[in-house]
């Protein structure tokens with residue numbers, strides 16, 4: 001085990017490869033039983049809170065959503081002592097009322113990914129976590145308050161559909177997802193939310209809207225210039241919101257049960273877990 005180094009983990013998505021305003025510049029490589037995380041992790045502080053920042057696509061954006069080692073990313077943060085993860089993510093809007101450069105704090109997910117490993121368990125240890133409410137309510141509320149305090153137009157709640165990518169949806173898929181009541185679409189957050197819950201880490205998404213996917217018939221095709229300008233504006237906003245949120249979070253987790261997710265989830269009797277699985281899952285099983 002590594003000595004605890006950070007209280008809060010921040011996962012940066014497209015356009016957010018570092019965090020302006022974070023003090024301290026130590027970068028470390030963290031090895032995990034599940035392989036290597038997307039990049040080195042930067043350790044620092046925001047105010048009095050210790051934070052660990054990781055760019056989920058790598059700092060040069062070299063990893064497709066399907067190529068990200070989600071298990072290594074979440075496990076590495078767990079090893080560093082993180083018990084809350086704030087995830088900043090670029091998304092497409094599936095609703096007329098949700099515009100580019102606005103933010104959404106989703107409270108539900110739909111999984112349309114394929115062949116991604118979404119669990120730490122298996123190979124000698126079985127567990128089924130509760131995932132009916134996949135987002136930490138306390139962290140989500142804090143992100144909402146942080147967003148509004150920074151002047152963002154913030155939508156309270158919503159359903160995030162996680163698609164496989166890397167190509168975007170067809171128009172037929174986009175219309176289908178709208179008929180399902182989907183609010184936003186992205187490619188990365190579902191696995192992170194599941195693995196965080198298994199690791200008993202609070203997880204919440206700050207979704208930054210870049211475009212209207214392809215369903216919107218009145219919207220012009222997005223030019224690269226305007227998309228880049230939106231990504232840049234969103235990155236600035238994300239950094240402001242994340243700093244504000246971290247600064248306002250109470251030190252102790254009070255209003256959620258994320259920290260006891262495994263209490264009734266383990267099916268395998270603890271004495272029957274193989275030594276290999278016990279070693280692999282040491283940070284999670286304690």
Ligand SMILES: [Zn+2]
Nearest residue numbers: 136202256258
């Ligand atoms: Zn929580």
